[in-house]
Amino acid sequence: MRTWFITGISTGFGRVMAEKLLAAGDRVAGTLRDLSAADDLKAQFGDRLWLASLDLTHTDAIRPTVDAAWAAMDRIDVVVSNAGYGLLGAAEEVTDAQVRHQIDTNLLGSIQLVRAALPHMRAQGGGRILQISSLGGQVAIPGSSLYHATKWGIEGFMETVAQEVAVFGIGCTIVEPGSASTGFRNRSAIVGPRIPAYDISPSRRINHIVDDKSILSPGDQGKMVDAMIASVDQDPAPLRLALGSDSYSHITKALTARLAQLDAQRELACSTDCADQGNSPRWFQSDEG
Known part of the structure; x- marks a missing residue:
């Protein structure tokens, strides 16, 4: 039996994960903004479910x-x-307040959650952290710039933390789901005010995806949650977990293009080093050299 702390258990991945874990006999400490949204779970599972408003x-x-x-x-x-959640719209379209709320929730909130958990995990000799990102942590889609800013940011944070805390027996996994029937498009996504000039911009395509409720998501929410839960048994922890065929294909395309662009700049990059450094220590040296 494991004990899990999960933020956002009212809907989506968090809700499905809490249901599956509790049904399997595990304990869950869950947070949500409206405690009444988990009344049914509390009635069913009693003391094995601890709840807090957050x-x-x-x-x-x-x-x-x-x-x-x-x-x-x-x-x-x-x-x-x-x-x-996702904030959608061109960078110029979204409001200052929307920008702040998106960053406070997805990036700063996630950072502070991990920072708060680490002292406890060190004291108990280990644990596992699953950070839910998305394919949007590796791919840039017009009309999602602020959402990507938070997801790319949290992925950089978590990849670094994973290296810092492995010595304490703490494993970290960045989960990158593709589109699934979580309510992201149909309920939780926020769309900024629309500027007519952007009707000719590719950023408007993301608005159409939200507007058209008939567009189906390829990912199976339950199967994705099962994969997240199963990843906790892997040792060492997988640094990233891509879930969904769209996640795999879009991330593969993005990374392949990025690597090709970098490779084309190799000669230029190396030409800008200082001359006559010899064997002096480098400012950064990875474990791989």
Whole structure:
């Protein structure tokens, strides 16, 4: 039996994961903004479900909530940073308040959640962190610039943290789902005000995807959650977990193009080094050399 801490269990991946884990006999400490959204789970699973109200934009409440969860559950094996949403629209279209809220929720909130959990995981000798990102953490789609800013940002943060905390027995996995029937498009996505000039921009395509409810998502939400749960048994923890055929194909295309562009600049990049450095130590040296 494991104990899990999951943010955003009212809907989507968080809700499905909580249901599956509780049904399997595990314990869950879950957060959500409206506690009543989990009344049915609480009635069914009782003390195996600990609940707290948490809005990730209230960053000063994150650490006390994490501390309270650890105190109540004694040990938490897996932290799932799941809560988040998408802000859609061209960079010029979205409002300043929308920009701030997107970054506060998806990026700063996720960062502070992980920072709050790490002292507990070190003290107990290990654990696992699952950071829910998306294919949007590796791919750039016009009309999603602020969403990508948060997902690319949290992926850089988590990839670094993974290297910092592996010595403590803490594993980190960045989950990159493609489109699934989570309610992201039909409920939680926020669209900025539309500027008519952008009707000719490729950024408008993302608006059409949200507007047209008949467009189906290829990913199976339940299968994706099963894969996330199963990844916790892998040792070492997979750094990334791409889920969905669209995630795999879009990320492959993006990384292949990026690598080709980088390779074409090799001669230029090397030509800008200082001369006569000899065997002097480099400012950064990875474990691989």
